[in-house]
Amino acid sequence: xxxxxxxxxxxxxxxxxxxxxxxxxxxxxxxxxxxxxxxxxxxxxxxxxxxxxxxxxxxxxxxxxxxxxxxxxxxxxxxxxxxxxxxxxxxxxxxxxxxxxxxxxxxxxxxxxxxxxxxxxxxxxxxxxxxxxxxxxxxxxxxxxxxxxxxxxxxxxxxxxxxxxxxxxxxxxxxxxxxxxxxxxxxxxxxxxxxxxxxxxxxxxxxxxxxxxxxxxxxxxxxxxxxxxxxxxxxxxxxxxxxxxxxxxxxxxxxxxxxxxxxxxxxxxxxxxxxxxxxxx
Ligand SMILES: NC(=O)c1ccc[n+]([C@@H]2O[C@H](COP(=O)([O-])OP(=O)(O)OC[C@H]3O[C@@H](n4cnc5c(N)ncnc54)[C@H](OP(=O)(O)O)[C@@H]3O)[C@@H](O)[C@H]2O)c1
Numbered sequence: 336x337x338x339x340x341x342x343x344x345x346x347x348x349x350x351x352x353x354x355x356x357x358x359x360x361x362x363x364x365x366x367x368x369x370x371x372x373x374x375x376x377x378x379x380x381x382x383x384x385x386x387x388x389x390x391x392x393x394x395x396x397x398x399x400x401x402x403x404x405x406x407x408x409x410x411x412x413x414x415x416x417x418x419x420x421x422x423x424x425x426x427x428x429x430x431x432x433x434x435x436x437x438x439x440x441x442x443x444x445x446x447x448x449x450x451x452x453x454x455x456x457x458x459x460x461x462x463x464x465x466x467x468x469x470x471x472x473x474x475x476x477x478x479x480x481x482x483x484x485x486x487x488x489x490x491x492x493x494x495x496x497x498x499x500x501x502x503x504x505x506x507x508x509x510x511x512x513x514x515x516x517x518x519x520x521x522x523x524x525x526x527x528x529x530x531x532x533x534x535x536x537x538x539x540x541x542x543x544x545x546x547x548x549x550x551x552x553x554x555x556x557x558x559x560x561x562x563x564x565x566x567x568x569x570x571x572x573x574x575x576x577x578x579x580x581x582x583x584x585x586x587x588x589x590x591x592x593x594x595x596x597x598x599x600x601x602x603x604x605x606x607x608x609x610x611x612x613x614x615x616x
Contacts, residue, residue: 336474336519338427339568342367343395347418347425349405349432349462352379354530355480356431357386358556362564363427364390369397371422373414373462374432375404397422405432405458406450415465424469427567429478430459435532437540440493448494455498460505467518474517476567479506481524483551483580486587487594490602491544503573510572523563523574524584527553546605547598552577 338344346363350356351372360370364387372387374380380400388398399422403414419425434454436447459479463470470477484492485499503522510520527533527548537545554577562576575581587594 336426336476336517337568337570338476340367341564342393344368344426345397345423346370346427346429347373347415347462347466348429349373349403349458350480351387351429351431352376352383352400354431354532355525355528355556355559356429357383358560359429359431359563360387361390362557362560364388364396364398365392366564367392367396368427369395369422371398371418371425372400373403373405373418374400375402377402405430405461406453408457408461408464411458411461412465415462419466419469424473425466425475426473427476427478428462428466428470429480430462431480432458433480433532435492435495435536437491437495437536437544439491439541443494448497451494452498452501455495456501456505459502463509470518471513471516476519477506477509477513477521478563478567478574479520479522481506481522483524483526483575483583485522485524486584487598489544490547490598491541507572519570521566521570521572521574523559523576524580525554525559525575526577526580527551528559529553529555542609543602543605547601550601552579 341363346368348356348360351360352374360372364370370387384398384400401414401418403411405411479502481499481502484496485503488496506520506522513520559576566574575584
């Protein structure tokens with residue numbers, strides 16, 4: 336279902352207590368939607384819901400939050416079923432909950448890989464699986480969150496890229512299955528966005544990944560959210576909010592060999608500079 340008017344709609348947003356999810360929650364609230372946000376930490380949820388409430392445009396809008404770890408299926412099922420009883424079924428489901436822990440494959444313990452896949456991929460599967468009957472009834476709209484790292488394998492991001500490539504494949508297959516029910520599926524692929532996740536990631540990224548991202552665009556969460564609400568009126572599947580991200584996607588599809596060579600040469604030059612710097616010390 337194309338959404339041009341958000342008034343009277345109910346949106347469930349995982350990861351709505353921070354960053355991109357919070358910015359989307361505020362955009363939808365300012366356009367008349369009721370918003371329920373879901374994540375783990377109660378203090379973040381409480382302060383986020385106050386910000387969302389400040390965007391209210393009508394008395395009838397309902398805002399609330401619920402604590403859940405989306406990587407846990409049984410907990411997610413219980414919490415979402417309580418949410419439906421209390422606030423009604425969602426017209427919109429935004430899956431923005433996610434984690435990143437950039438490090439080289441050879442430094443990554445199994446537990447970190449497992450955590451990233453469980454939150455980013457299984458978390459998305461879990462919420463959709465629990466809410467699908469309601470989304471079918473409402474002919475709803477599902478937005479899953481991938482990344483530019485969901486179509487370009489990024490140095491230092493083997494676990495994260497694996498989860499975000501999987502989100503695109505999962506969403507593409509799901510889009511095809513749900514079309515006949517009138518349920519729309521889109522996948523959002525932002526570049527680097529100025530959020531707590533990026534700040535934490537930048538502190539631990541390998542030098543090569545830092546050098547690559549230093550030349551890339553950084554968007555604000557608000558700009559990503561404005562792009563998304565406009566894009567939802569067009570029902571496009573792949574939602575890339577920035578021009579260089581769109582160009583990278585095209586280049587990778589049309590000239591994959593050239594894309595690899597460009598990335599390899601950037602990494603080689605960073606590694607050469609690092610070696611020279613280490614020799615000087
Ligand atoms: N920032 C970027 O550069 C960037 C770029 C491309 C794509 N993305 C994607 O965009 C999405 C949002 O990222 P962000 O940058 O906005 O990150 P963020 O500011 O760190 O927000 C992440 C949100 O997810 C929640 N969350 C994390 N683990 C969870 C779990 N197990 N269960 C429920 N909620 C959980 C967090 O709250 P709690 O910790 O309290 O649970 C928080 O609300 C992610 O999927 C990310 O991969 C981000």
